[in-house]
Amino acid sequence: MSWTGIYHLVLRLLPAALRSKHGLAMEALFAREQGQARARGRMQGALAGAAGVWDVVRRAAYEHVRHGLVSSERCTNAPQDAWNIGAHAPQPAGANFGGPTMRELPTRLHLRRHAASFAVAFVALTASLLALFASRQVPILRELGAPAGAIVEVVLLAVPSTAALTIPMAVLAAVLHEFTRLRSDGTLTAAQREHHGIRRLVVPVLVAAVGVAALALVVTAELVPCANVRMTAVLAKQQGFEAAAIRKSDREMTIGELRSAVRHGDLGSGEFARRRAAAYEVEFQKKFALSGACVIMTLFGVAVALRVPRSGAGLVIGASVAVYVAYYAMLVTGENLADRLVVSPFVGMWAANALLLTLALLAAWRRAPFGSGGHGAVVVSA
Numbered sequence: 001m002s003w004t005g006i007y008h009l010v011l012r013l014l015p016a017a018l019r020s021k022h023g024l025a026m027e028a029l030f031a032r033e034q035g036q037a038r039a040r041g042r043m044q045g046a047l048a049g050a051a052g053v054w055d056v057v058r059r060a061a062y063e064h065v066r067h068g069l070v071s072s073e074r075c076t077n078a079p080q081d082a083w084n085i086g087a088h089a090p091q092p093a094g095a096n097f098g099g100p101t102m103r104e105l106p107t108r109l110h111l112r113r114h115a116a117s118f119a120v121a122f123v124a125l126t127a128s129l130l131a132l133f134a135s136r137q138v139p140i141l142r143e144l145g146a147p148a149g150a151i152v153e154v155v156l157l158a159v160p161s162t163a164a165l166t167i168p169m170a171v172l173a174a175v176l177h178e179f180t181r182l183r184s185d186g187t188l189t190a191a192q193r194e195h196h197g198i199r200r201l202v203v204p205v206l207v208a209a210v211g212v213a214a215l216a217l218v219v220t221a222e223l224v225p226c227a228n229v230r231m232t233a234v235l236a237k238q239q240g241f242e243a244a245a246i247r248k249s250d251r252e253m254t255i256g257e258l259r260s261a262v263r264h265g266d267l268g269s270g271e272f273a274r275r276r277a278a279a280y281e282v283e284f285q286k287k288f289a290l291s292g293a294c295v296i297m298t299l300f301g302v303a304v305a306l307r308v309p310r311s312g313a314g315l316v317i318g319a320s321v322a323v324y325v326a327y328y329a330m331l332v333t334g335e336n337l338a339d340r341l342v343v344s345p346f347v348g349m350w351a352a353n354a355l356l357l358t359l360a361l362l363a364a365w366r367r368a369p370f371g372s373g374g375h376g377a378v379v380v381s382a
Helices: 003-013 016-039 042-076 107-143 148-157 159-184 187-193 197-239 255-264 271-307 313-339 345-365
Strands: none
Touching (some): 159 187, 187 197, 197 271, 271 313, 271 345, 313 345
């Protein structure tokens, strides 16, 4: 998928009225700037594309937050009985009548706290994995006599591939942290008593997750391959090889290159050719699966936070690590099975997402509908 296609896809995050009014002009401007940037080099084109996509995501988040604030102000001016449908229904024992209401938590504050949690989790996780990578690679590079500059460059070039793994995990940690905090201060209980209260908390976070997924796709589709190509060149130089003589691996190809290699590449025939084609297709599907995991992790985190009555850092850290370790194990297993032609690349890469989505939907199905008078109680069939 080209940057123009990604930009066209991300434009769908904008409100329909704004998209219909300015969408074509924005696409034309992006295509012109993207062409000028690509003329200066591939990396310049990738950076220009990422900047354009980020501008759209930021504008979409602003428009949705502004819409949420307007809706909140309208609801604030409504009569109390019309606002809180729980006033017309029996309240459960232990309900927090004096706790915060949804009017006291604007969407902007909700998203700001969620973004802060995501940033902290992302930095901490990325730094931890980079430290692990450095602990393994630095001794090897020192044995090869690599200068300090080359060692630092290799570590920095590992940031995009590390970020591709830590972004979904940071999303999960941020969702768990924010919603368990809302439970501890009583806001979640108040939301369960109000009309569409839970939905008003979840929708902004889902919109943010879609934006993060778009950025994750940019990282995995463009930045990771470019960084891997450069890292291969640096490592080859330290080992005395010519980087130009090394054939690109599947992890050094962009989405367009992977698709072209499968459709038009000279893969030969026989089982070896099928395995090579499967490896390209696996990498292609993995890029989308990792970005889609941001939305899946959000849904799963919300379901866990709503079902588990306790809160705290222990739940956030424990659940995040356990879920993502299981997810990554399933992802690696699916990749190995697809590479060996046991399952299709699509099934191998999307099975982990499908399982987490199923668990999240089952957890939500076992609860009363969001914003209903059931207060999020578990639904038990008669």
